[in-house]
Amino acid sequence: MVLKPGESTRIELTVNSVAHQVDVEARWLLSDVLRHSIGLTGTHVGCEHGVCGCCTVLIDGEPARSCLTFAVQADGAAITTVEGLAASDGELHPLQESFKTHHGLQCGYCTPGFLMTALPLYERAPEMTDDELRRAISGQLCRCTGYAGILEAIRSAAGIEHSRKGDDS
Amino acid sequence: MKPAPFTYHRPETRTEVDALMAELGAEAKILAGGQSLIPIMNMRLSSPAHLIDLNHLRDEHAEPVLDDGHVAVGPLVRQSSAERSALVTDRVPLLAETMEFVAHPAIRNRGTVVGSIAHADPAAELPAVLAVLRGEVVARSSSGRRTITAGDCFRGPLENSLEDTEWLEEVRWPVARDHQGFAFEEFARRSGDYALCGVAARAERSGSTTTVALGYLGMGDVPVCIELPALDASAIDTEIEDAVAEVVEHQLDPGDDIHATVAFRTHLARRLGVTAARRAASNAEARGES
Numbered sequence: 445m446v447l448k449p450g451e452s453t454r455i456e457l458t459v460n461s462v463a464h465q466v467d468v469e470a471r472w473l474l475s476d477v478l479r480h481s482i483g484l485t486g487t488h489v490g491c492e493h494g495v496c497g498c499c500t501v502l503i504d505g506e507p508a509r510s511c512l513t514f515a516v517q518a519d520g521a522a523i524t525t526v527e528g529l530a531a532s533d534g535e536l537h538p539l540q541e542s543f544k545t546h547h548g549l550q551c552g553y554c555t556p557g558f559l560m561t562a563l564p565l566y567e568r569a570p571e572m573t574d575d576e577l578r579r580a581i582s583g584q585l586c587r588c589t590g591y592a593g594i595l596e597a598i599r600s601a602a603g604i605e606h607s608r609k610g611d612d613s
Numbered sequence: 614m615k616p617a618p619f620t621y622h623r624p625e626t627r628t629e630v631d632a633l634m635a636e637l638g639a640e641a642k643i644l645a646g647g648q649s650l651i652p653i654m655n656m657r658l659s660s661p662a663h664l665i666d667l668n669h670l671r672d673e674h675a676e677p678v679l680d681d682g683h684v685a686v687g688p689l690v691r692q693s694s695a696e697r698s699a700l701v702t703d704r705v706p707l708l709a710e711t712m713e714f715v716a717h718p719a720i721r722n723r724g725t726v727v728g729s730i731a732h733a734d735p736a737a738e739l740p741a742v743l744a745v746l747r748g749e750v751v752a753r754s755s756s757g758r759r760t761i762t763a764g765d766c767f768r769g770p771l772e773n774s775l776e777d778t779e780w781l782e783e784v785r786w787p788v789a790r791d792h793q794g795f796a797f798e799e800f801a802r803r804s805g806d807y808a809l810c811g812v813a814a815r816a817e818r819s820g821s822t823t824t825v826a827l828g829y830l831g832m833g834d835v836p837v838c839i840e841l842p843a844l845d846a847s848a849i850d851t852e853i854e855d856a857v858a859e860v861v862e863h864q865l866d867p868g869d870d871i872h873a874t875v876a877f878r879t880h881l882a883r884r885l886g887v888t889a890a891r892r893a894a895s896n897a898e899a900r901g902e903s
Contacts, residue, residue: 449618470621470664473655492614493652500719506693507719512651516621517644517668561719582804583717 447516455519459484460528468515475499475510478525486526486556490585497584500557501525507561524563526556538605539566539598548597550588558584558594566601616651617660623669630665630780631755637663638777644668645688648716648724649732665780677701677726683748683785684708692721692729705786707746707795707813711738714797717805730766731781733773733835736807738799740767741836743784745813745828751783758782767835792818794896798885799830802872807831809873810881816893818901823849825890827860832867832882839864841890849894857886 447453452467459482466481473492478484478501490496492511499511502524529537539559542548549555561584562569569577577595586594622641624630634641641663642650653659667673673689677698684705686695695701696712715721715729715738729739730750743750743763750761752775761774768774775781789795799811811830816823822843829837841856867878 445621445623447621447623449620469618471616471618473615473651476615492655494648494716494720497717497719503723506722508723509648509719511655512648512720513723514621514644514647514651514666516623517647517666579713579804580718583719 453516455516457482457515457518458522460524461522466515470514470516472515473511474501474503474513474515474518474523477515478510478523484525484527488553488556490553490557495585496554497557497561498554500560500584502560502563505564507564524560526559529559529563538608539563539601542566542597542601542604543594545604546597546600547589547593549586549594554584554586554588558586558598562598562601566598567605568602569599570602572599614655616654617657619661620663622663622665624665624667625669625671627670627753627782630667630670631753633663633665634778634780635755637665641665643688643728643731643780645728646691646724647728648720649728649734677786679704679788680785683787686726686784686786688725688727688782690726692716692724692726693718695726696721701786704788705746706789707742707797707815708739708786710795711742711797711813714738714799714801714808714811720805727781727784730784731773731775733767733769733771735767735770735833735835736831738797738808738811738813738830741811741828741830741838742797742813743786744836744838745815745826746787748787749785750781751785752776752779753782754779760785763836764838769834789900792897792901794818794893794898794900796889796892796896798889798892800881800885810867810878810885812882812885812889814886814889814893816890816897818846818894818897821846823894823897825853825856825893827857827886827890829865829882829886832865832878837865846894846898850891853890853894854887857890858883861886 447470457464478487488498490498494509494512501510642661644664644666674687677684677686702709748763794816796814799808801808813828816825823846824843825841839860844852861882869875
């Protein structure tokens with residue numbers, strides 16, 4: 445396959461379990477395709493060189509910078525964005541609920557990146573040491589909260605999930 | 614902050630990559646993880662005319678494999694995969710110890726080990742580790758393969774010693790032997806940032822003497838690898854201070870920049886060097902006894 449400047453190719457992205465076919469140019473970043481082509485603007489774009497972490501999404505289940513991935517590289521991949529967290533009836537994901545409860549956000553710009561980074565690890569966060577948890581989220585920058593609330597939120601999310609399941613039974 | 618237009622190539626075999634490199638040469642860049650390349654393209658510090666995307670190569674290993682005295686890492690092995698590899702933990706403990714210092718978890722999920730070596734950033738961890746372990750890389754092109762030692766692999770900042778038509782297909786990490794011990798230390802302002810100074814240490818116990826090699830990052834245009842004079846193993850704790858101070862003073866030539874003065878970098882090189890050398894020597898002793 446060869447794609448010249450200005451030419452587009454059709455790629456398949458499964459975003460939050462919905463299949464999309466999108467025409468992209470080779471130089472288009474995954475972050476821009478999610479926001480502009482698919483209209484999912486929950487993925488925020490901060491520094492565009494991988495430092496701030498705002499644009500973090502899951503690519504095939506693992507957190508990755510969507511600003512450091514060409515959309516064409518993600519052809520055929522399953523992407524999860526922050527829009528995939530809350531239930532269809534609007535009920536917040538336990539992680540989102542926990543960020544709300546523990547002052548894990550203020551302006552909210554960095555929040556989607558924090559949520560997507562925390563998503564694969566919040567269930568084991570209660571057993572992680574402060575040091576381990578800080579290191580696990582060290583790739584995300586927040587300029588409002590001072591991080592203490594964010595750590596608390598990630599640590600408490602599993603508890604919220606368990607108490608919800610308890611309520612259901 | 615968007616990359617300039619380029620022509621995108623998606624080969625499916627290594628031979629197709631060879632052919633593309635033969636045709637395009639210096640006009641082309643290899644894209645694997647892209648975690649160093651895409652930022653500099655976003656900032657328009659680099660605007661290659663062609664990108665050759667390796668991500669769709671068929672039958673590539675996703676994990677490091679054991680091969681005749683070394684652990685071989687292919688072009689699509691992600692850094693996170695090396696980090697989680699039991700083989701790496703067991704056979705190349707220095708690499709295992711260093712992985713968590715490389716950028717951030719989300720970057721390591723995409724970034725490749727081979728890419729970090731090819732990028733040849735003198736402030737990056739993996740080139741210094743490869744240098745101190747005396748590892749090798751395998752370069753290939755349409756006219757064949759050649760093995761390059763780590764010492765000959767790095768030519769300058771972001772410059773490796775490959776020809777324009779060559780690309781890296783493998784990095785080889787020597788398996789740790791008995792009586793060898795290792796340690797990695799670095800100082801960065803924030804976790805995952807480029808370190809102001811870092812050092813990988815390899816110690817080897819032979820009879821009553823211990824030899825230590827230090828591989829520094831962030832202290833020159835390429836990783837700087839220095840062998841300390843052999844020391845009496847029983848006196849290493851007291852003698853290592855002076856030995857490290859001596860090489861730091863005479864063999865390192867760090868730069869001054871907004872992040873740290875020469876004096877501060879030199880201080881770090883001495884302290885981190887001593888800490889890493891001591892720990893490596895003590896690990897060598899422990900491994901020798903086991």
